[in-house]
Amino acid sequence: MTTPTRTRLSPDERRTQLLDLGVRLLATRSLDELSIDVLAEEAGISRGLMYHYFGGKQGFYEAVVQHAADDLYARTAPPAEGEPLERLLASLTGYVDYVIANHTGYRSLVKGATAGNDNLRAIYETTFAALADRFFTSDPGGLVIPDTPAVRLVIHAWQAMVEDLVLTWCEDPAGLSRDDLLHVITASLPALVDTLP
């Protein structure tokens, strides 16, 4: 069997390719700076075809944000084997490196999600809930943290803290190395859970 020298992509494959490009462009651009026009030009296709794939400006943004969220989720997957704390550290390292590499786009996603677009907000909340769920599926024995409503409340707040910490650190590291930052993030989770009654 030979590989064809030229492949005609299905519409779904072409759409995915465009979304990959959109997410790559977001690494160094805000969501406001990524328009259908910018992506059409970068991809070398017409605006009309972009509208065909995404059905309009809002559909385009939501598709890019969902694709970025899926990307973040995939890149923070913990390894299948290992101690709970090691797997947690590996997952958090994936998160920190993702935000460092994409902080302009990431910051604008947070802004877009907070700013009142309900669909972007839902993608954001669903992604962070899925990231939080990993603490319990990765550690079903509750070795690191037990699964209770109060712990879930604290983890939600801890995620807000980690997001702020990494984004602020990207602007000014305040003398902390990436490893120092990872240590603060990893050690703060059990420290916070320990403050619960």
Place this chain on the structure above:
Amino acid sequence: MTTPTRTRLSPDERRTQLLDLGVRLLATRSLDELSIDVLAEEAGISRGLMYHYFGGKQGFYEAVVQHAADDLYARTAPPAEGEPLERLLASLTGYVDYVIANHTGYRSLVKGATAGNDNLRAIYETTFAALADRFFTSDPGGLVIPDTPAVRLVIHAWQAMVEDLVLTWCEDPAGLSRDDLLHVITASLPALVDTLP
């Protein structure tokens, strides 16, 4: 000397009175639900007079948000005397009770500040920087926390965590009492600082 039965307020006093009313209305309303029309009707004055005092919709929102921020700052003033940790707890109690009493409006202020209006963002950032400064002016000996760039970075993130924690708790307390919540908030600050290298 007798008290006049009717006082003619100066324009500044009248404006302050209108802002007080605006902040009170925000306790149970979002910023989107508080229009110049709503405030004019509640205050029993004309729309035209509202425009005279605030110079338009944007000026009105900024004045209300600044007034709410000043109110928050005043209500979280630590007592002049006492041990650093007691004064910190008193200040944090003021913050938690303020958010509990005003969470609809508070949530919308956070949203407005994040959503990309630079003036609202500046009011929000300035207020939280002033609240953080209190940790160091209240505790010049560094008994609770030392004043370093890394500690300032962590406190910024801790503030994001506390904000998320209190707002989420208002929606669903997850079995935690107000005192439990205050304990988590107060104990988490030194616990977080302890994770720094």
